Amino acid sequence: MNSIFSDAAFWHRLQFAFTITYHYLFPQLTMGLAWFIVWWKWRALRTGEEKYNQAARFWAKIFGLNFGVGVVTGIPMEFQFGTNWADFTRYSGGVIGQTLGMEGMFAFFLESAFVGALIWGEKRLGPRNHFLAAIAVATGSWLSSYFILVTNAFMQYPTGYSVAPDGSLGIASLSAYLLNPWALVQFAHNQTAAVVTGSFVVAALGAFYSLRGLHLAQTRLYLRGGTLVGLIASLIVAFPTGDQQAKMVGDHQPVTLAAMEGKFVGGDMAGVSVIGQPNVKERRLDNPIEVPGALSFLAYGTFQSYVHGLNEYPEDEWPDNIELLYYAFHLMITLGTIFILIMGYATFENWRGTLESNPWLLWVLMLAFPFPYIANTLGWMTTELGRQPWLIYGLFHTRDGYSKVVSNGDTIFTLIGFTGLYFILGLLFLYLVGREIGHGPDDGCAPGIGEEPAL
Amino acid sequence: MITTWYGIVSFMLITYVVLDGRNFGAGMLHWLVARTPEERRQVVAAIGPLWSWHEVWLVAFGGTVMAVFPRLLASSFAGYYLALFLILWCLILRGMALEVGGHINDRLWQGFWDFVFVVSSFLLAILFGAAGGNLARGVPLDAHGNFSMPFFTDFKVRGNVGLLDWYTVSIAIFATIMLAAHGATYLTLKTEGPVRDRSASYAKWLWALVAPLLIIISLETWIVRPDLSGNEIRNPVCWLGIVVIIVSSCVLASGLRNQHEMRAFIGSNLLIVGMLATGAATIFPVMLYSTLAPENSLTAYTVAASPDSLLLAAVWWPVAFIMSVSYFIFVSRHYHGKINVKRNNQSFY
Numbered sequence: 133m134n135s136i137f138s139d140a141a142f143w144h145r146l147q148f149a150f151t152i153t154y155h156y157l158f159p160q161l162t163m164g165l166a167w168f169i170v171w172w173k174w175r176a177l178r179t180g181e182e183k184y185n186q187a188a189r190f191w192a193k194i195f196g197l198n199f200g201v202g203v204v205t206g207i208p209m210e211f212q213f214g215t216n217w218a219d220f221t222r223y224s225g226g227v228i229g230q231t232l233g234m235e236g237m238f239a240f241f242l243e244s245a246f247v248g249a250l251i252w253g254e255k256r257l258g259p260r261n262h263f264l265a266a267i268a269v270a271t272g273s274w275l276s277s278y279f280i281l282v283t284n285a286f287m288q289y290p291t292g293y294s295v296a297p298d299g300s301l302g303i304a305s306l307s308a309y310l311l312n313p314w315a316l317v318q319f320a321h322n323q324t325a326a327v328v329t330g331s332f333v334v335a336a337l338g339a340f341y342s343l344r345g346l347h348l349a350q351t352r353l354y355l356r357g358g359t360l361v362g363l364i365a366s367l368i369v370a371f372p373t374g375d376q377q378a379k380m381v382g383d384h385q386p387v388t389l390a391a392m393e394g395k396f397v398g399g400d401m402a403g404v405s406v407i408g409q410p411n412v413k414e415r416r417l418d419n420p421i422e423v424p425g426a427l428s429f430l431a432y433g434t435f436q437s438y439v440h441g442l443n444e445y446p447e448d449e450w451p452d453n454i455e456l457l458y459y460a461f462h463l464m465i466t467l468g469t470i471f472i473l474i475m476g477y478a479t480f481e482n483w484r485g486t487l488e489s490n491p492w493l494l495w496v497l498m499l500a501f502p503f504p505y506i507a508n509t510l511g512w513m514t515t516e517l518g519r520q521p522w523l524i525y526g527l528f529h530t531r532d533g534y535s536k537v538v539s540n541g542d543t544i545f546t547l548i549g550f551t552g553l554y555f556i557l558g559l560l561f562l563y564l565v566g567r568e569i570g571h572g573p574d575d576g577c578a579p580g581i582g583e584e585p586a587l
Numbered sequence: 588m589i590t591t592w593y594g595i596v597s598f599m600l601i602t603y604v605v606l607d608g609r610n611f612g613a614g615m616l617h618w619l620v621a622r623t624p625e626e627r628r629q630v631v632a633a634i635g636p637l638w639s640w641h642e643v644w645l646v647a648f649g650g651t652v653m654a655v656f657p658r659l660l661a662s663s664f665a666g667y668y669l670a671l672f673l674i675l676w677c678l679i680l681r682g683m684a685l686e687v688g689g690h691i692n693d694r695l696w697q698g699f700w701d702f703v704f705v706v707s708s709f710l711l712a713i714l715f716g717a718a719g720g721n722l723a724r725g726v727p728l729d730a731h732g733n734f735s736m737p738f739f740t741d742f743k744v745r746g747n748v749g750l751l752d753w754y755t756v757s758i759a760i761f762a763t764i765m766l767a768a769h770g771a772t773y774l775t776l777k778t779e780g781p782v783r784d785r786s787a788s789y790a791k792w793l794w795a796l797v798a799p800l801l802i803i804i805s806l807e808t809w810i811v812r813p814d815l816s817g818n819e820i821r822n823p824v825c826w827l828g829i830v831v832i833i834v835s836s837c838v839l840a841s842g843l844r845n846q847h848e849m850r851a852f853i854g855s856n857l858l859i860v861g862m863l864a865t866g867a868a869t870i871f872p873v874m875l876y877s878t879l880a881p882e883n884s885l886t887a888y889t890v891a892a893s894p895d896s897l898l899l900a901a902v903w904w905p906v907a908f909i910m911s912v913s914y915f916i917f918v919s920r921h922y923h924g925k926i927n928v929k930r931n932n933q934s935f936y
Contacts, residue, residue, distance in 0.1 A: 200686040203639055204679040208672075210649050214664025215671055221664075225657020226892030230900060233654040236647030237907030244643045245914035248636025249921065256921045268914070294895065300657070302893025306902070535665035537735040546672045553676060557683070564690055 143543040144216045144534040149516070150547065151208055153509055154554050158202035160508050163277060163323065164330020164365075165195050166270035168357060169250075173263045187353050188266070189254065190573030191334070194565060196251040199269075201561050203244075205554065210236075216543065220523055220533030226302040227293050227309065228283045235279035243272030277326075278319055285315035287524050288515070289384045301527075317380050318515075321373035324365050325511060328471060329504040331362035335478070336501035337569065339494040350573045352488070359482050359497070363475035370468050375430065381518065382431035385525060386440040388518035391451045392461040393427055394420075398441030402427040410458045415443070451520045460513035467507040474500055588897045592655045593874075593887045595904065597867040599651060603644035604715070605769075605859050610634050610641065611715075612770015614681070614708025615763070617701060620774060620785040624694060627701055631689060632926045633777035638685060640915060642678070654900050658732065658890035659874050666726060666734040667718070670750055674714050681707040709763070716762025720755030723866065724748065724811050725876030728883040732890075744811045748878050754811050761800050765859070768793035772839075772855040776848040779925050790851070791843055798836075801862070812876070819869045828865030835861055 292308030335358025403422030688700030835857035842851025
């Protein structure tokens, strides 16, 4: 029987893709937001002004809800290496297990010890320790990200490993593995992208309250912080981090770069297509509008550089969905450019002191917040689709990695289960965040001793 | 090195069971010891803000096993596919109940999340108990170190076994009762007023039930795996574990009798540590026993990662461990003492 149900690798991939994409909606906000909270706690400590404490307290509640969903949706990720990708674990667990173990031991213990104290323990801990708790949670979340990105970087560009007699991988050099150049670039790019999400959300809520004429003192804080940080982060996401990331792909995965850009034929003076649709069947880009030489320049530094085309590689080394990869990559770049324009204009208006009297711009800021989530997701789609057909680039194919003992029905069943459970979780999350936003930042003071629920 | 790592991952799993086990226990007894909404919030507050720190022990255990015993993780997680997803979903539900249950001060809302909390705690205790039974009994591993098994087959313990049989069910029941007793002992320590009094009486009779059941499951284990008794006699760690079981039982009994709450709680923790450590030492070096043919069993030596991987992990693990314990101490000293009924009144959320 040959139906979609018989393609085991597809269902394992879909389940992992779905659960990781959903999961990452939450950490990308908390990683950005964490440093906003640290900053406000710091200002409150230095100036003694209550408005900074109010801001930190309000955002800590939003943070807490995101963190909670992030934790519960994160646990299945780690388990799936064993349940769904057993052969991958058997092959490379000695290497990637190192960073997954470190993530638990160094990052999760740090975050989980302090997150309850951050959200509910302001009075119990006192101002100084509470500030330290904010730093601890922010540091923990970024550490966790680093370990995961090292794991991913190993799958993109393996370093520091050795091959055992039975063919499985072991670690040869911890420093070569942990300081993988790919991981450093990816970390810089990914973390600034998380700050973009955080700052767009902060600015959007500022715009939301401002348009309704509520909590005006707080609103100013959110708009000012959100737009300025948003501009800086949007710029860094593009240059130097995004640029470096693309060069990394060009150096180590040239076939991926060709697919991302829809370059079916290699050549000098390769252009970047602003618009175009890959037509894999005909091996060409339909209706392209290109900037000549731009790709050569971006990937290799000169307009004349030679850019490899897909025609130079055997088809079984091509990423297995070139169209989706191409769209994900191009849409990410388009959105990134729009973010710079929006935040640049908003920062300018804010500097002139006219941001809050510009309803059009406030509307744009309010409605823009979903797009960084989309851009982050598209970036990860580019990374992961671009790596195909490899699970570990050049070493291990995706189709060899899944658990052979698990029947397709079981995988489909758990995928449906996750879909249902995460749908309910999403509704619950939106309802509770909506409630906090409705309450707003002004009411109440720090939760007292014994008033905290068990988070 | 492999023995050391076997010890470390056993330690991590045991720590998880001891820490989160009390939360499962508190969850199972939630409706019984707490009757009013205020009392229910008291139980949830007793679990405290560090429950996610407890849960991290399970996650860190998974990551560490992947680093040092990758083939064990691959075989067992894929083999237990559906059962593990049930555990994951219950952990998600339990986590949500603890986190959002207190967000809205409404009877219906809190009643619903209390229900989720109780049911998921029960299921988790049963599932982890059954998993423990499976580790002792073994699974139908083939010559390639793979297995997949149904939830149950003929309820017999040899050959083509299922997840549930008479032995694993009895271990699950035992684990459920023991974790409930452990949770009751913890609630006695952490609460005041009627919740404390009810918890104290539950603790007494639940522990009284555990004692004969422990003897029964020991005999059952001897019937299911007669080969283990030789291991047990030869391994000094088993003798140490048995000493811990005896001493902690006395500490627990004296604590319960004299209403010395802290002593009882220490005894309760040590008793569980003693039992699980004895179990882990007894099955060593086999990590997953094959019910089809003993030579298919996965031992610590056959599933371990390369010597370099083990050595490098031994460099960072102790550092991380010391750091994690220090955060725990830093935060938990802000949360010592009893949870008061009055303090946790309606204004609480």
